[in-house]
Amino acid sequence: MRRRFERRVQLLGIPEDLTGWSVLDLGAWHGYFSFECERRGADRVLAIDRFAWDRFGMDEFLAAHERLGSRVEHQHLDVHDLDPATLGQFDLVLFLGVFYHLRNPMAALERIAQVTRRLLICETHVLLPFIHERYPLVPFFPGDERADEQTHDLCGIPTMAALTEMLRFAGYGNVEVTYRPSFRYWKKLVALATNRPQSGRGIVHAKP
Numbered sequence: 001m002r003r004r005f006e007r008r009v010q011l012l013g014i015p016e017d018l019t020g021w022s023v024l025d026l027g028a029w030h031g032y033f034s035f036e037c038e039r040r041g042a043d044r045v046l047a048i049d050r051f052a053w054d055r056f057g058m059d060e061f062l063a064a065h066e067r068l069g070s071r072v073e074h075q076h077l078d079v080h081d082l083d084p085a086t087l088g089q090f091d092l093v094l095f096l097g098v099f100y101h102l103r104n105p106m107a108a109l110e111r112i113a114q115v116t117r118r119l120l121i122c123e124t125h126v127l128l129p130f131i132h133e134r135y136p137l138v139p140f141f142p143g144d145e146r147a148d149e150q151t152h153d154l155c156g157i158p159t160m161a162a163l164t165e166m167l168r169f170a171g172y173g174n175v176e177v178t179y180r181p182s183f184r185y186w187k188k189l190v191a192l193a194t195n196r197p198q199s200g201r202g203i204v205h206a207k208p
């Protein structure tokens with residue numbers, strides 16, 4: 001488990017030295033990345049979450065917070081309700097494993113863009129259909145609050161083309177793909193054989 005997170009930290013490209021940076025961790029859950037940013041010297045880290053903290057993930061976060069003697073701030077807040085007027089802006093915004101949970105991804109991305117001062121790091125599953133991977137496709141997903149009403153088993157996983165276009169339209173001027181799914185062509189063959197799109201990890205760095 002720990003090795004998996006260490007590999008993710010490497011792939012994400014979080015700056016080694018965050019001295020002078022403020023950080024907003026969206027969908028922080030257990031807080032691994034919030035605490036890692038604090039360890040890297042961030043001046044301020046704010047962790048927010050909703051569904052996991054409503055149900056089971058808050059205790060894990062608070063236990064780690066206490067064990068580490070952390071100064072990471074935390075707020076029970078939905079990404080859709082981010083308000084730049086009250087929160088201000090953050091130099092680094094982490095948006096890791098949250099995109100595909102969203103009910104209104106475009107509306108959420110616009111809010112996220114408004115609170116990003118320097119860099120957004122977005123990691124998500126991206127869609128790997130057999131064909132049409134270059135089209136901006138996102139399967140319909142009613143959001144976590146209504147996930148039980150979903151008629152297909154995929155959630156809101158975008159193709160890389162959809163993700164990068166949506167980030168541009170949300171207001172990011174500079175959008176760079178830093179990681180594409182591994183075993184991509186193998187997964188596309190599986191998509192053909194099963195008649196069902198597959199998915200893999202994608203990472204994008206976006207700057208205002």
Ligand SMILES: C[S@@+](CC[C@H](N)C(=O)[O-])C[C@H]1O[C@@H](n2cnc3c(N)ncnc32)[C@H](O)[C@@H]1O
Binds near residue numbers: 029
């Ligand atoms: C797959 S986990 C990712 C946790 C962590 N960021 C990571 O990468 O390991 C998704 C997290 O996003 C949170 N989440 C989902 N939708 C959210 C929303 N609309 N607002 C805030 N948090 C949300 C969930 O509660 C959960 O903790």
